[in-house]
Amino acid sequence: MSTGACHKNRLSVIHDDTNYRACRLLQEENDGIDADVRLTYDISVSELDNSAVNTVVSFNLANLLIGALLAALIAGIARRFRSLTISGAIATVLTGTIVFGAGQFLFAVPLIFFFVTSLLLSRLKSPRKSQASQYGQKEGARDLWQVFSNGGTAVICTIIYLITGEVIWFVAYLAAVAEATADTWATEIGMLSASRPFDLITLSKIDAGLSGGVTGLGTFASLAGAFLTALVGGVMYCTVSGNWEALLSMILVAGVSGFAGGLIDSFLGGSVQGQYRCPRCGKRTEKRRHCDYSTELTRGFSFVNNDVINFASTVAAAVTASVFSG
Numbered sequence: 001m002s003t004g005a006c007h008k009n010r011l012s013v014i015h016d017d018t019n020y021r022a023c024r025l026l027q028e029e030n031d032g033i034d035a036d037v038r039l040t041y042d043i044s045v046s047e048l049d050n051s052a053v054n055t056v057v058s059f060n061l062a063n064l065l066i067g068a069l070l071a072a073l074i075a076g077i078a079r080r081f082r083s084l085t086i087s088g089a090i091a092t093v094l095t096g097t098i099v100f101g102a103g104q105f106l107f108a109v110p111l112i113f114f115f116v117t118s119l120l121l122s123r124l125k126s127p128r129k130s131q132a133s134q135y136g137q138k139e140g141a142r143d144l145w146q147v148f149s150n151g152g153t154a155v156i157c158t159i160i161y162l163i164t165g166e167v168i169w170f171v172a173y174l175a176a177v178a179e180a181t182a183d184t185w186a187t188e189i190g191m192l193s194a195s196r197p198f199d200l201i202t203l204s205k206i207d208a209g210l211s212g213g214v215t216g217l218g219t220f221a222s223l224a225g226a227f228l229t230a231l232v233g234g235v236m237y238c239t240v241s242g243n244w245e246a247l248l249s250m251i252l253v254a255g256v257s258g259f260a261g262g263l264i265d266s267f268l269g270g271s272v273q274g275q276y277r278c279p280r281c282g283k284r285t286e287k288r289r290h291c292d293y294s295t296e297l298t299r300g301f302s303f304v305n306n307d308v309i310n311f312a313s314t315v316a317a318a319v320t321a322s323v324f325s326g
């Protein structure tokens, strides 16, 4: 795939036009000196012939309808499992309709992977987990804000891809979905951990279920979630475009960006996110009320809740991926 000296040490083999032109100039010089010394180029995601993908990804009414039906089916199943509130189900149908309508299966499959695995993991119950989940701001079914905070960046990237047709927006999309998966897996699996999480900033042990807490098990789940989502999206892209040489770089860029976004999530969750203390029982919590008392802000900002942090982290993952790809 790569013998080009120009980009040997790049984590991503995606490079921009300037780099590409520099390579060409170098090659032309070499052609003049020695015909046997030829540079070949890295296969870059941005250089790939994207026309195969663009014919698959186009916007029309039929796609919107298929998207709406598919999303309604998934939201309906989630409602049966009591994993979504009514507003969460409506947000899911909206998200699914736009993503499928604009990006079809290429974009829809990674999102479905995130959604279905999150749904299944939320069904994993243990006494430790129910103990841990009571500290969070929201428990049980996800509402509209939780759905949009996880899927909003993905929707924006899908729409920009539809307009520009640039692969970089698919990679950014994939990183945002990988981050949402990483964060959800880390939370759902991390709460099963036998050891208490430690705060990423103070490095002290904290109660399970509080934002900013990190466990070894949760970190492993985060890595697995990010890279499996990246694998699913990468395989989808290569199947549609027919170019399998992009697979490794796509998995690396989206996986690393998604995992990094998950770390940013924990960092922000332990610093700027509002955390409160119950005046009655003294427990730290993310709830505004506890034991029927109004809680007191002890850290962060009251307007920064978990949804804000989740949205910021998916944006961070998408930006990281586009920097790698730039």
Ligand SMILES: [Zn+2]
Residues within 6 Å of the ligand: 278, 279, 280, 281, 282, 283, 290, 291
């Ligand atoms: Zn209390």
